[in-house]
Amino acid sequence: xxxxxxxxxxxxxxxxxxxxxxxxDAIKNGISGxxxxxxxxxxxxxxxxxxxxxxxxxxxxRYFTPLELRNLNSTGIVYGVIAGLDAWKDAGLAIENNDExxxxxxxxxxxxxxxxxxxxxxxxxxxxxxxxxxxxxxxIQTMASGVSAFISxxxxxxxxxxxxxxxxxxxxxxxxxxxxxxxxxxxxxMLAGSTSDSGPYIWGGFDxxxxxxxxHNHEPExxxxxxxxxxxxxxxxxxxxxxxxxxxxxxxxxxxxxxxEVLGGHINSGGQRGLGxxxxxxxxxxxxxxxxxxxxxxxxxxxxxVINGHLTATTKDALEVENWxxxxxxxxxxxxxINSLKGMIGHCIAASGSIECVASILELSEGFIFPNINCEDxxxxxxxxxxxxxxxxxxxxxxxxxxxxxxxxxxxxxACVIFKKYSYE
Amino acid sequence: xxxxxxxEALKTIVQPYSEETSALAHIDENTDxxxxxxxxxxxxxxxxLDIEEKFNIEIDxxxxxxxxxxxxxxxxxxxxxxANAG
Numbered sequence: 018x019x020x021x022x023x024x025x026x027x028x029x030x031x032x033x034x035x036x037x038x039x040x041x042d043a044i045k046n047g048i049s050g051x052x053x054x055x056x057x058x059x060x061x062x063x064x065x066x067x068x069x070x071x072x073x074x075x076x077x078x079r080y081f082t083p084l085e086l087r088n089l090n091s092t093g094i095v096y097g098v099i100a101g102l103d104a105w106k107d108a109g110l111a112i113e114n115n116d117e118x119x120x121x122x123x124x125x126x127x128x129x130x131x132x133x134x135x136x137x138x139x140x141x142x143x144x145x146x147x148x149x150x151x152x153x154x155x156x157i158q159t160m161a162s163g164v165s166a167f168i169s170x171x172x173x174x175x176x177x178x179x180x181x182x183x184x185x186x187x188x189x190x191x192x193x194x195x196x197x198x199x200x201x202x203x204x205x206x207m208l209a210g211s212t213s214d215s216g217p218y219i220w221g222g223f224d225x226x227x228x229x230x231x232x233h234n235h236e237p238e239x240x241x242x243x244x245x246x247x248x249x250x251x252x253x254x255x256x257x258x259x260x261x262x263x264x265x266x267x268x269x270x271x272x273x274x275x276x277x278e279v280l281g282g283h284i285n286s287g288g289q290r291g292l293g294x295x296x297x298x299x300x301x302x303x304x305x306x307x308x309x310x311x312x313x314x315x316x317x318x319x320x321x322x323v324i325n326g327h328l329t330a331t332t333k334d335a336l337e338v339e340n341w342x343x344x345x346x347x348x349x350x351x352x353x354x355i356n357s358l359k360g361m362i363g364h365c366i367a368a369s370g371s372i373e374c375v376a377s378i379l380e381l382s383e384g385f386i387f388p389n390i391n392c393e394d395x396x397x398x399x400x401x402x403x404x405x406x407x408x409x410x411x412x413x414x415x416x417x418x419x420x421x422x423x424x425x426x427x428x429x430x431x432a433c434v435i436f437k438k439y440s441y442e
Numbered sequence: 443x444x445x446x447x448x449x450e451a452l453k454t455i456v457q458p459y460s461e462e463t464s465a466l467a468h469i470d471e472n473t474d475x476x477x478x479x480x481x482x483x484x485x486x487x488x489x490x491l492d493i494e495e496k497f498n499i500e501i502d503x504x505x506x507x508x509x510x511x512x513x514x515x516x517x518x519x520x521x522x523x524x525a526n527a528g
Contacts, residue, residue: 084458084485152491153484 022199023439025273026108026261028100028210029375032068032254032362035076035099037107041379043361044387045412049238050362051252057224060217064229066237068254068363069215070096080171088154091132096257096368097164097212098171101126104208104259105172109273118175123204125179125194126165126259127187127211129367132158133218164212164257176204184426185327186284187211188258188370189434195262196279196434205267210259213368220253226296228331229253241364242391243328243357244338244399244408251329254363258371260378275439276382280419281314282434283307293429298333300340306431307344307423314435318345321353322417323386325377327425328357329364330391335398337425342402352403353421354413360390370424374434377422381438386413443497443523445471448516455492459485474511486510493519499526 027037032050034040043050050068057065072095078086080098089095101124105112130136135158142150157163162180169178177198183190188211195207213219223229230250233240241252268275285306287299311318324341328334342352358373365372380386388411395405416438423433443451453469460466460479475481475489490506493499493515499522501509509515 087458150491152488154488 019200020202021265022196022262022279023265023268024260024276024279024378025263025268026104026110027276027375027378028102028104028107028259029372030070030072030096030100030257031372032070032256035070035072036103040375041383044358044376044379045385047361047388047390049390051237051240053234053237056217057220062217062221062224063227063231064224064250064252065234066240066252067215067220068252068256068365070256072099088152089158090135090138091158091163091214092134092216092255093128093131093212093214093257094158094164094167096255097126097128097210097259098167100210100212100257100259101168101208102171104210104261108261108263109271110261112172115173118173120175121205122172122174122207123176123178123198124165124168124174124208125177125181125191126168126208127181127183127191127367128161128164129182129184129187129213130219131161131163131214133214134216135159137218168208172208174208176207182367183430183432184428185364185366185369186424186426186430186432187367188372188374189422189424189432190284191371192260192262192279192374192434193282193284193432196282199262199264206261206263208259209262209371210257211368211371212257213255213366215255219255219366223253230330239391241330241360243330243359244334244389244396245330245392246394246396248330248332248334248396250331251359252363254365254369256362256365256368256372258368258373258375260371260374276378278437278439280316280435280437281310282432283310283313284432285309286431287429289429295429296427297429298336298425298431299429300336302429303340303425303431304344306433307341307421310421310433310435316419316435318347319351320419321345321421323380323420324353324355325373325420325422326355326357327423329359335396335402338399338402350404352407354386354407354409355403356387356389356409358387360392370432373424374422377420377436381417381420381436384414384416386415386417388412445516445520448519449512451496452512452515455496456481456489459489469512471513471516472511476510497523499523
């Protein structure tokens with residue numbers, strides 16, 4: 018029989034909070050983590066604002082050995098390890114130095130690219146004919162799976178340890194991959210999550226594509242405007258989110274705190290056919306992904322209380338809302354609440370899905386809906402589709418039962434997860 | 443720089459790579475980096491880079507392959523230092 022899968026631990030390294038209490042407080046109060054970035058200005062970026070987690074040296078030194086810290090130049094690994102280990106501790110799980118690995122626990126921790134600053138340093142050394150000076154730290158920090166390798170070594174994980182990569186759908190996908198692993202009985206606990214590096218070398222390509230806003234360099238906190246009439250491109254972000262997924266049986270047996278349940282979900286692709294391209298979503302695939310995730314979770318559209326959208330603050334926001342509307346087929350006044358965390362933290366690329374899932378689980382477990390910020394001037398194309406009451410601009414405190422979270426990525430790929438509040442029977 | 447001074451400098455260099463406090467405290471010519479100090483073999487290249495920097499010498503690939511214990515390492519450092527002086 019399939020295992021039911023619950024969430025028993027959360028960790029986060031977000032631009033507006035690097036601990037769960039700090040992050041939970043920030044998202045309730047609409048606190049922005051977007052700041053002006055002097056390095057982007059120096060490098061002539063069009064978009065000179067971004068979201069970056071703020072961590073002290075002291076905090077980082079609690080998660081890494083002095084030797085690991087010596088040549089550590091991978092922000093993504095730092096964020097992932099901090100969020101991952103915090104989630105593990107939050108789940109009440111010990112970090113022990115056992116001789117034997119924990120065969121029943123694994124990790125799927127995704128990223129787009131790893132250690133881009135380290136990579137740049139190594140490439141420069143090679144070009145300066147100093148290859149022998151690279152030392153041993155380049156590969157482990159620049160291999161895509163560096164983050165899951167660091168995490169598993171610290172936790173002694175003995176089950177599947179892997180890094181998934183599916184652009185901006187990476188975080189949501191990691192949760193579904195971990196969920197399947199536990200559901201099918203191949204693991205008892207999985208640390209799911211994703212991370213994304215900070216800095217000019219990760220954000221530069223997006224800046225050059227002109228998908229980031231260049232209109233708010235003087236007012237960073239107003240720059241990320243999902244669902245707004247003045248949305249003019251996304252604000253790049255970075256960080257990591259982590260969730261401990263566990264079989265219900267295991268969580269109950271050890272009397273763990275249960276934040277919520279993963280009911281199911283779906284991952285698909287539009288195949289870059291129809292309206293889909295490398296960078297634009299095929300709406301048929303998006304709608305199908307949402308509908309299939311409901312079927313997979315065994316729920317009806319009207320049961321969804323809240324949608325945590327992908328909603329990046331580009332012109333595609335209206336198309337996304339249209340896709341949700343078409344997929345759910347609900348009367349206009351029965352559309353669920355919909356919100357986007359990107360107004361506060363920007364688009365954290367590969368980390369966006371996992372950070373947003375952490376926010377979603379907090380909403381479910383604490384009973385609130387975080388406010389959408391920077392959409393006081395709602396996009397009329399969106400307000401023509403759904404009731405404006407569905408787009409809260411202030412914090413709502415009310416119990417919610419079911420939340421749908423979707424992320425969409427370059428390559429025309431989609432992931433949708435259905436979470437449910439857990440009620441102790 | 444005499445042998446004792448080289449070993450003393452080596453001790454400082456290898457210290458961050460080993461958690462074997464007692465073996466580190468009793469480091470001598472017979473100490474093996476991997477068997478006694480339990481240093482991760484991947485870190486041996488980092489130790490060599492640290493040695494090059496500390497002694498201002500360059501260590502070729504053949505010498506590097508031999509530097510698995512304090513005795514061989516000390517001898518190689520001594521010969522490179524002598525070559526530099528000459």
